[in-house]
Amino acid sequence: MTRLNIENLNAGYGNKQILNDISLTVEQGEMIALLGPSGCGKTTLLNALCGFVPVSGGKIKVGNRDITTLPAENRNITMVFQSYALWPHMTVAQNVGYGLKVQKVAREEIEERVHELLSIVRLAGLANDKVTTLSGGQRQRVALARALAIRPDVLVLDEPLSNLDAKVRLNVRHEIKALQKQLGFTSLIVTHDQEEALVMADRIAVLNKGQIEQLGRPEEIYQSPKTPFVANFMGAENQIVWTPELESSILTGNSEALFVSRPTNLTANQQVFFRSENVTLITNTSRFDNDNSVLSLRGHVMQSAFFGNNYRISVQCGEHIIQADHTCDLPANTPVLLSVPAHALHVYDIETSFKSNAYATIQTSTSFQTI
Amino acid sequence: MHSNHQHQPEPSVMKKCKCFFDAFNSRMSFWSQCVFILIFALILFGPITNLLIWTVAETWYFPNALPSQWGMKYWYQVFNPYSDVSGSLLTSIFIAVLTVIVCLLVSVPAGYALSKHSMPFRVFWMLLFLIPQAFPNLTVYMNIARLFYDVGLNGTIVGVVIVHSVHGLMFSVWICVAAFASTDPMLERASRNLGAGPIYTFFHIVLPQAAPGIIASCIFVFLESLDEFTGTFFVGAPDITTLPLLLYTASMEGNYQIASITALILLVPSILFMLLINRFMKPEMLAKIGK
Ligand SMILES: Nc1ncnc2c1ncn2[C@@H]1O[C@H](COP(=O)(O)OP(=O)(O)OP(=O)(O)O)[C@@H](O)[C@H]1O
Ligand SMILES: [Mg+2]
Numbered sequence: 001m002t003r004l005n006i007e008n009l010n011a012g013y014g015n016k017q018i019l020n021d022i023s024l025t026v027e028q029g030e031m032i033a034l035l036g037p038s039g040c041g042k043t044t045l046l047n048a049l050c051g052f053v054p055v056s057g058g059k060i061k062v063g064n065r066d067i068t069t070l071p072a073e074n075r076n077i078t079m080v081f082q083s084y085a086l087w088p089h090m091t092v093a094q095n096v097g098y099g100l101k102v103q104k105v106a107r108e109e110i111e112e113r114v115h116e117l118l119s120i121v122r123l124a125g126l127a128n129d130k131v132t133t134l135s136g137g138q139r140q141r142v143a144l145a146r147a148l149a150i151r152p153d154v155l156v157l158d159e160p161l162s163n164l165d166a167k168v169r170l171n172v173r174h175e176i177k178a179l180q181k182q183l184g185f186t187s188l189i190v191t192h193d194q195e196e197a198l199v200m201a202d203r204i205a206v207l208n209k210g211q212i213e214q215l216g217r218p219e220e221i222y223q224s225p226k227t228p229f230v231a232n233f234m235g236a237e238n239q240i241v242w243t244p245e246l247e248s249s250i251l252t253g254n255s256e257a258l259f260v261s262r263p264t265n266l267t268a269n270q271q272v273f274f275r276s277e278n279v280t281l282i283t284n285t286s287r288f289d290n291d292n293s294v295l296s297l298r299g300h301v302m303q304s305a306f307f308g309n310n311y312r313i314s315v316q317c318g319e320h321i322i323q324a325d326h327t328c329d330l331p332a333n334t335p336v337l338l339s340v341p342a343h344a345l346h347v348y349d350i351e352t353s354f355k356s357n358a359y360a361t362i363q364t365s366t367s368f369q370t371i
Numbered sequence: 372m373h374s375n376h377q378h379q380p381e382p383s384v385m386k387k388c389k390c391f392f393d394a395f396n397s398r399m400s401f402w403s404q405c406v407f408i409l410i411f412a413l414i415l416f417g418p419i420t421n422l423l424i425w426t427v428a429e430t431w432y433f434p435n436a437l438p439s440q441w442g443m444k445y446w447y448q449v450f451n452p453y454s455d456v457s458g459s460l461l462t463s464i465f466i467a468v469l470t471v472i473v474c475l476l477v478s479v480p481a482g483y484a485l486s487k488h489s490m491p492f493r494v495f496w497m498l499l500f501l502i503p504q505a506f507p508n509l510t511v512y513m514n515i516a517r518l519f520y521d522v523g524l525n526g527t528i529v530g531v532v533i534v535h536s537v538h539g540l541m542f543s544v545w546i547c548v549a550a551f552a553s554t555d556p557m558l559e560r561a562s563r564n565l566g567a568g569p570i571y572t573f574f575h576i577v578l579p580q581a582a583p584g585i586i587a588s589c590i591f592v593f594l595e596s597l598d599e600f601t602g603t604f605f606v607g608a609p610d611i612t613t614l615p616l617l618l619y620t621a622s623m624e625g626n627y628q629i630a631s632i633t634a635l636i637l638l639v640p641s642i643l644f645m646l647l648i649n650r651f652m653k654p655e656m657l658a659k660i661g662k
Binding site for chain 2: 051073099147149
C-alpha cells in the first residue's frame with residue numbers, strides 16, 4: 001500500500017470531457033471519500049484510475065510509479081464494483097483466489113490466503129458455495145476479499161453499500177471501516193450519501209460536475225463548506241437569497257416585517273444556507289428583539305413530518321419555505337418565529353457563486369469565517 | 372379454481388351440486404385435452420407412423436393398408452458394417468464434426484468482436500454472414516460447384532465441409548454474437564482489474580459465460596450439416612455420399628425401407644438436440660440475437 005497521487009487529471013468519453021483538472025493525493029493508509037451527486041463523474045474517476053477510461057491529460061502516480069498510461073492489468077489498483085461483478089461460474093474461494101492464480105502463486109499459498117481473507121470478512125464457512133447463492137451483503141464481502149487478496153497498492157470502492165438495505169449497510173459500513181483501520185490500505189471510496197462519507201472517511205472530496213469543490217476533513221466539510229454547492233450538498237437545504245429589498249425591510253425596523261433581524265455579517269446580494277437542525281422555532285410570535293447575532297423571521301406552518309427523534313416543520317415565510325426541526329407537532333397555519341444563530345449560517349456572495357471561479361468563492365467564505 | 376373466491380356460506384345441496392359440476396367439468400376438460408393431444412399427435416406423427424411401418428416391412432404393395440410381410444431384414448442390411456448406410460453415416464458425422472470445428476474457429480472470435488458495439492462496420496459484418504442465404508440456394512451452390520470444379524475441390528471432403536460451413540456460419544455467428552453480447556462486461560473488467568491480461572480474461576471469464584450459447588450454436592451447425600442435401604449434392608456427389616444423399620438415392624430407386632431407416636437415423640440427433648437446446652439456451656440470450 002502506498003500513496004496515490006492524481007495531478008491535473010482530465011478524462012472523458014470520446015469528445016465529452018467528464019473530469020476537469022482533478023488533483024488529489026491520498027496518503028498511505030488514508031481513506032478518502034468522493035462525495036457528489038449522481039452523474040458528477042465519481043465512477044469515471046475510479047475508472048480512469050483503474051485504466052478503463054482513457055486519460056486525456058494529467059498524471060496518476062502510485063508511490064513513485066507513473067501509471068497514467070499502463071494497461072488495466074498492470075496498475076495494481078483494485079476496485080470493488082458497484083454491481084460487485086463476481087464471476088457466477090466460480091465458487092467463493094475461486095473468486096477470491098483469482099488474482100493470485102493469475103500471478104501463478106502456488107496452490108497451497110492461494111488456499112491459505114483465501115482462507116485468511118474469508119475469515120477476515122467473516123465468510124469462512126462459505127468457501128465452496130457458488131456466489132450466486134449468496135445474499136447481497138455476503139456478495140459485497142466476497143468482492144471486498146477478492147479485491148484485497150492480491151494486496152493492491154490502492155483499493156477503490158464504487159458505492160459499495162448502495163445495493164444493500166439500510167440495516168446491512170450500517171453493518172458493512174462498520175466492517176469496511178474497521179478492516180481499513182486494521183489492514184491500513186490506501187483507499188478511495190465513492191458515495192453519494194453524506195452520512196456514509198462523514199462516518200467512514202479520513203478526508204472528503206466533494207465533486208461537482210467533474211471538479212473537486214472542496215477537499216477536507218469531515219468536520220471542515222460539514223461545518224465550513226466553502227461553496228454554496230458544498231453547503232447545500234452537506235445538508236444545509238435552507239437557502240435565502242438576501243436581496244436589497246430584504247435588506248431594506250430589515251432596516252426600516254417594521255415589527256410586522258417578514259424578516260425581523262439579521263446578523264451583521266449578512267449584507268445585500270449575498271445568499272445564506274443553513275440546516276434545519278440549527279433553526280429554533282418559537283410559537284410565541286409577539287417576542288421581538290432585534291438581535292444582531294441571529295437571523296430571525298416570521299412565517300406560518302405549512303406541514304410537518306415525523307422524523308423519529310423530532311418533527312421536520314416546513315414553514316412558509318413569504319416566498320421562502322424554510323425547514324425547521326422541532327420537538328413537537330404543530331398544526332398547519334400556526335404563526336411561528338424562526339431564528340438561526342450567526343455561526344450556523346453559511347454566507348456566500350451571489351456574484352461569486354454564479355462564476356465558477358473557485359478562488360473567489362474561497363476568499364468570500366474565509367472572510368465570513370473570521371466573523 | 373372456481374370456488375376459491377366464494378366466501379358467502381352456501382346451502383349444502385348447492386355445495387354438492389357444485390362439487391359434481393366441478394368434477395364433471397374437470398373430467399370434461401381432461402377428456403377434451405386427451406382428444407386434442409391425440410389429434411395433434413396424429414397430425415404430427417401420422418407421416419412418421421407410415422415411415423416406421425416401412426422400416427419393418429419386407430414386402431408392401433400398393434393397395435394394401437398394411438405390409439404383407441414383416442421383418443427386420445433391412446435393419447440388418449443397414450447396420451452391416453460394409454453397407455452403404457454405415458459408410459455414409461460415418462462420412463456424414465465426419466463432415467459434420469469438421470464443419471462444427473470450422474464454424475467454431477470463425478464464429479467465436481467473430482462473435483466476440485461483433486458483440487462489442489465499438490466494432491466498426493458491425494452491421495455490415497453481421498449481414499455478410501446472411502448474404503449466402505439471401506439468394507436461392509440452388510443458384511449459390513451451382514456457382515460454388517463451378518468454382519470448386521476449377522480449383523479441384525469438387526468431390527472432396529474439404530469442398531463439402533466448406534459448403535456446409537458457409538451455411539452453418541449464418542447460425543453460429545449470429546448465435547455467438549448474442550451469447551457474447553449477453554455476458555456482463557463488468558465481469559471482464561473485474562478480471563483485468565485483478566491483473567489478468569485480455570487473453571487470460573477471454574478464456575477464463577468471457578468464454579465460460581458465453582459457453583451455453585456457443586454449445587447451442589455447435590449443435591445447430593452439427594444438425595444442419597447432417598441434414599444438408601443441396602450443397603452436398605452439387606459439390607460432393609458422386610464421390611462423397613452422406614446420409615441425405617443416400618436417402619435420396621434409395622428413394623429414387625424405390626427402396627423405401629432403406630430410405631425410412633436412414634430417415635429414422637437422421638431423426639435421432641434432432642431429438643437429442645431438442646433436449647440439449649432446452650438445457651443450454653438461456654431465454655435472455657435469445658432476446659439478444661441481432662442486438
Ligand atoms: N460509457 C459512457 N459513455 C459516455 N458517457 C458516459 C459513460 N459513462 C458515463 N458517462 C457520462 O459521464 C458522466 C459521469 O458519469 P459517472 O458514471 O462517472 O457518474 P457518477 O458520479 O458515478 O454517478 P452515480 O452516482 O449515478 O453513479 C455522466 O454524465 C454520464 O452520462
Ligand atoms: Mg457511479
